[in-house]
Amino acid sequence: MNIRGFVVVLILVAAALFGPATTVYTADEETKPDENRLFYTGGVYYEKKDYEKAIENYAAAMKLGLESGNLYYNMANAYLKTGRYGYAILYYEKAKRLIPQDGDMKSNLIYARSMAPGSEAGTKAGLAEKIINAPFGGINLNAVAITALTIYMLTVICAIFFMLNPYYTKKFRIIFALLFIAFLWSTAAFTMRYYEDEVLKKGVTVVKSAEARFEPIDDSSSYFKIQEGDEVIVMNTRDGWTRVKRSDGKIGWVSESAVAEI
Amino acid sequence: MKHWRIYILTALAMLASLDGAYCRDLKFETSIDKAKVALGEAAQLGLSFYGTQSMPAPDVGTIDGLEIRYSGPSTMMTVINGQVSTSVTHMYSVVPLRPGKFQLGPFKFNYKGDDYVSSITFLEVTEERQAPKAPGADEQMTTEKLNVEDKIFVTLESTKQIAYVNELIPITVKLYVNRLNVSDIQLPVFTQESFSKIEFKEPKQYRENVNGSVYDVLEFTTNIFGNKPGDYRLGPAIIKANVVVRRRTARPRGGAGDPFSEDFTRDSFFDDFFTRYERHPVELKSKDIQISVAPVPASGRPASFSGAVGDYQFIYAASPVKLKTGDPINLKMEINGAGNLNTVLEPKLDSTAGFKVYEPQVKTAEHTKTFTTVLIPETESVTAIPRAEFSYFDPGKKEYITISQGPIPIQVEKAKEEAPAQVIGPAAALQQEEDQAKEDIGRDILYIKEAPGRWRAVGYQVYRSGFIAPIVILPFLAMIALWFVRSRADRLKRDTKYASRLNSSRAARMGIKTLKRHLGHGDEKAFYEALFNTLQSYLGHMLKLPTAGVTADIADGILASKDVDVGILNAIKSLFRKCDEARFAMSPVSGRSLRDDLRSLEEVINYFEKNRIG
Numbered sequence: 001m002n003i004r005g006f007v008v009v010l011i012l013v014a015a016a017l018f019g020p021a022t023t024v025y026t027a028d029e030e031t032k033p034d035e036n037r038l039f040y041t042g043g044v045y046y047e048k049k050d051y052e053k054a055i056e057n058y059a060a061a062m063k064l065g066l067e068s069g070n071l072y073y074n075m076a077n078a079y080l081k082t083g084r085y086g087y088a089i090l091y092y093e094k095a096k097r098l099i100p101q102d103g104d105m106k107s108n109l110i111y112a113r114s115m116a117p118g119s120e121a122g123t124k125a126g127l128a129e130k131i132i133n134a135p136f137g138g139i140n141l142n143a144v145a146i147t148a149l150t151i152y153m154l155t156v157i158c159a160i161f162f163m164l165n166p167y168y169t170k171k172f173r174i175i176f177a178l179l180f181i182a183f184l185w186s187t188a189a190f191t192m193r194y195y196e197d198e199v200l201k202k203g204v205t206v207v208k209s210a211e212a213r214f215e216p217i218d219d220s221s222s223y224f225k226i227q228e229g230d231e232v233i234v235m236n237t238r239d240g241w242t243r244v245k246r247s248d249g250k251i252g253w254v255s256e257s258a259v260a261e262i
Numbered sequence: 263m264k265h266w267r268i269y270i271l272t273a274l275a276m277l278a279s280l281d282g283a284y285c286r287d288l289k290f291e292t293s294i295d296k297a298k299v300a301l302g303e304a305a306q307l308g309l310s311f312y313g314t315q316s317m318p319a320p321d322v323g324t325i326d327g328l329e330i331r332y333s334g335p336s337t338m339m340t341v342i343n344g345q346v347s348t349s350v351t352h353m354y355s356v357v358p359l360r361p362g363k364f365q366l367g368p369f370k371f372n373y374k375g376d377d378y379v380s381s382i383t384f385l386e387v388t389e390e391r392q393a394p395k396a397p398g399a400d401e402q403m404t405t406e407k408l409n410v411e412d413k414i415f416v417t418l419e420s421t422k423q424i425a426y427v428n429e430l431i432p433i434t435v436k437l438y439v440n441r442l443n444v445s446d447i448q449l450p451v452f453t454q455e456s457f458s459k460i461e462f463k464e465p466k467q468y469r470e471n472v473n474g475s476v477y478d479v480l481e482f483t484t485n486i487f488g489n490k491p492g493d494y495r496l497g498p499a500i501i502k503a504n505v506v507v508r509r510r511t512a513r514p515r516g517g518a519g520d521p522f523s524e525d526f527t528r529d530s531f532f533d534d535f536f537t538r539y540e541r542h543p544v545e546l547k548s549k550d551i552q553i554s555v556a557p558v559p560a561s562g563r564p565a566s567f568s569g570a571v572g573d574y575q576f577i578y579a580a581s582p583v584k585l586k587t588g589d590p591i592n593l594k595m596e597i598n599g600a601g602n603l604n605t606v607l608e609p610k611l612d613s614t615a616g617f618k619v620y621e622p623q624v625k626t627a628e629h630t631k632t633f634t635t636v637l638i639p640e641t642e643s644v645t646a647i648p649r650a651e652f653s654y655f656d657p658g659k660k661e662y663i664t665i666s667q668g669p670i671p672i673q674v675e676k677a678k679e680e681a682p683a684q685v686i687g688p689a690a691a692l693q694q695e696e697d698q699a700k701e702d703i704g705r706d707i708l709y710i711k712e713a714p715g716r717w718r719a720v721g722y723q724v725y726r727s728g729f730i731a732p733i734v735i736l737p738f739l740a741m742i743a744l745w746f747v748r749s750r751a752d753r754l755k756r757d758t759k760y761a762s763r764l765n766s767s768r769a770a771r772m773g774i775k776t777l778k779r780h781l782g783h784g785d786e787k788a789f790y791e792a793l794f795n796t797l798q799s800y801l802g803h804m805l806k807l808p809t810a811g812v813t814a815d816i817a818d819g820i821l822a823s824k825d826v827d828v829g830i831l832n833a834i835k836s837l838f839r840k841c842d843e844a845r846f847a848m849s850p851v852s853g854r855s856l857r858d859d860l861r862s863l864e865e866v867i868n869y870f871e872k873n874r875i876g
Contacts (some may be wrong), residue, residue: 018498027600035714035717036714039714043710043712046710048612048613048615049614049615050613060722061714064722065719066717066718066720067717067718067720068714068716068717068718069715070711070713070714070715070874071714071715072710073737074711075617075711077707077709077710078710080707081707097808099715104708104711107707107708108707108708111705111706111707112707120427141723142722142723142724142725145723145724145725149730151731152734153733153737156737156738156740156741157737159741160737160740160741160744163741163744163745186825190725194725196517200695234482242487261806
């Protein structure tokens with residue numbers, strides 16, 4: 001395989017990875033036209049300061065089984081305007097998973113946290129986690145997955161190319177080494193992000209205050225208190241109770257309605 | 263001096279006018295202490311003038327069957343919560359001369375050109391004499407022994423027995439007093455569960471004739487309202503006061519039944535000298551009353567209804583209506599009328615888009631509640647203050663009523679940006695820094711997104727798609743396979759021993775497969791031909807000899823030097839010999855021998871594979 005062949009293979013791989021995703025989004029837009037109407041109607045109500053109506057329309061769009069970062073962002077804004085800071089933070093966090101690079105979202109999330117009685121923003125990332133996530137901080141989990149997959153494919157193709165063409169092995173071994181490091185890095189970033197977003201069930205306190213109890217029963221002793229806007233880890237639910245873990249490691253049972261999963 | 267004269271003349275004129283008003287406001291009442299007396303028993307007739315203490319005793323004339331003598335005046339001043347009222351009562355002793363029912367009044371009296379006509383009362387005279395009081399009874403009077411039920415009592419009244427939740431219910435508590443001195447009167451109290459807090463207004467004072475007896479009445483009024491539906495009992499109303507009793511401690515002369523004593527002791531000088539006054543606390547209770555509180559109807563309830571019940575007007579006004587952006591508009595929303603203003607909330611504006619709206623200031627008067635809100639137009643595009651709506655439930659009409667007011671047109675101009683004052687000289691930089699330091703940085707959320715962005719199915723993740731697994735696994739497997747192939751090819755090139763063993767083994771496997779096929783067909787010649795080729799090929803690859811050059815003797819010579827087992831060597835020789843015999847001598851061989859030879863070949867090959875000889 002020569003250089004030209006290698007480039008062609010790369011193009012084909014990229015097309016295979018990005019092509020289907022783009023096609024899916026486009027298809028969704030064409031087959032479900034109502035979500036756009038609901039989104040814009042919500043915006044009109046928001047401008048009229050009828051925030052409850054705005055929330056209704058945004059929620060109706062979500063009921064169609066679709067989501068977008070901007071939809072969650074607008075929903076959060078509407079909740080913030082009604083003073084329900086817990087729900088505002090919840091939807092900003094949802095938006096953050098889709099449009100993590102959005103500056104407006106980041107600003108409003110900080111503002112919402114400053115307004116909410118609770119200020120616990122969940123677990124903080126360690127140094128290693130920050131370093132690994134640094135190149136991928138501005139993209140969502142899907143984009144991280146696609147990036148990691150692309151780098152993986154390039155690494156494999158590069159390896160095959162070198163096996164078939166041992167002559168180039170010495171000439172381009174630095175490229176292969178860099179590709180391999182990038183592959184390991186992106187895989188680690190994806191794994192960490194996947195763990196954060198999918199394995200760890202994060203939740204936000206959406207009521208003004210809730211008592212976390214030792215047992216999932218009403219007359220159980222209170223252990224600690226969570227306040228509106230506090231981020232917690234949702235461990236499991238049982239008979240109207242949710243077992244949550246606070247950022248300081250304390251675990252207790254709160255009413256299921258007190259916490260909403262991100 | 264002229265001024266002083268004017269002042270004096272004005273004061274005199276005011277006094278004269280007051281005197282006139284004074285006369286016109288006077289009340290003239292007739293009362294009697296006992297409605298029923300026996301022959302020989304005296305009753306006390308009182309002719310009272312309210313609002314003055316300087317009225318002379320009127321002439322009552324004569325009444326057939328009654329002997330009336332003037333006893334003297336009695337003045338009274340009452341102070342309740344700072345309100346002073348005065349009166350003078352001229353007392354007459356009425357001694358009946360015969361049984362019967364006598365009308366006392368109306369008495370006519372002219373004083374300083376004004377005519378006064380009293381009310382009337384009645385006195386019934388019987389022949390039976392009531393049992394005389396025990397001597398010294400007056401000295402032992404207590405609040406219980408005072409005939410208080412007749413002389414002082416409390417009533418509780420309401421004009422509404424059925425009301426809606428939040429509807430005002432007028433409550434009246436009256437204190438009746440007949441010829442008793444009462445002081446330290448406290449405001450009425452009573453239990454009012456499920457009703458609003460009770461706050462009485464200043465009481466009214468007047469006189470009222472009840473069954474022929476005139477009572478001084480203190481009337482307390484208030485409004486309450488029910489908090490929740492149900493049937494409730496209100497009361498009893500309780501009023502605490504002190505009854506002042508005149509107690510005579512010593513009498514220098516005379517006694518009961520002395521016809522003079524009574525007249526004599528009425529002399530004020532002796533009253534003051536020989537009597538003293540005692541205060542007896544009393545707690546007066548009214549009867550309680552039944553009040554039913556009904557809920558306001560659920561049907562037809564407008565969205566803007568916030569609990570107001572009554573009959574109201576809604577006034578909506580704004581000023582100024584011509585202004586610039588950023589200038590405040592005072593929006594006044596006034597609810598007035600009869601009803602419970604406690605439950606009247608601020609009317610809601612339709613939309614406040616384009617305005618900055620501040621919290622209203624609320625003022626409540628007796629029949630008015632005013633909400634004053636400040637609106638600031640943020641843009642010159644606003645043309646009107648939006649419509650406001652107020653809904654209430656009218657208990658008289660038994661229906662909800664909604665009043666809409668507005669919109670109020672306004673003209674908003676864009677405010678001019680005022681140029682900042684120029685600071686000349688080196689102070690300019692300093693001034694600029696100060697301005698920056700003084701600047702308050704606003705903080706609020708950023709505006710909503712105007713486009714929805716990229717939609718996707720909720721929870722969609724690309725790595726969960728079906729095409730991802732093949733994309734990940736297949737290239738990896740291909741890479742592994744390629745590596746394996748490449749590695750094997752390289753070894754075959756480099757390692758001749760490995761390549762010989764690999765070829766001999768392959769040759770043996772293929773040969774045995776062919777031999778089994780010939781054995782199955784019973785083709786003896788082909789069998790031995792194949793056996794010879796397999797043995798020759800296997801040994802040739804193993805010993806790195808040309809296949810065609812391998813014979814029994816050559817193989818035996820080489821293998822003997824490699825310490826091959828003698829049995830294996832003999833087996834190889836035997837197989838070569840049998841092949842030669844079958845191929846060239848055409849001698850028949852039994853089927854059993856073919857199978858034995860095949861097994862012998864397999865044993866030879868297994869031996870060499872196992873011991874890696876080559």
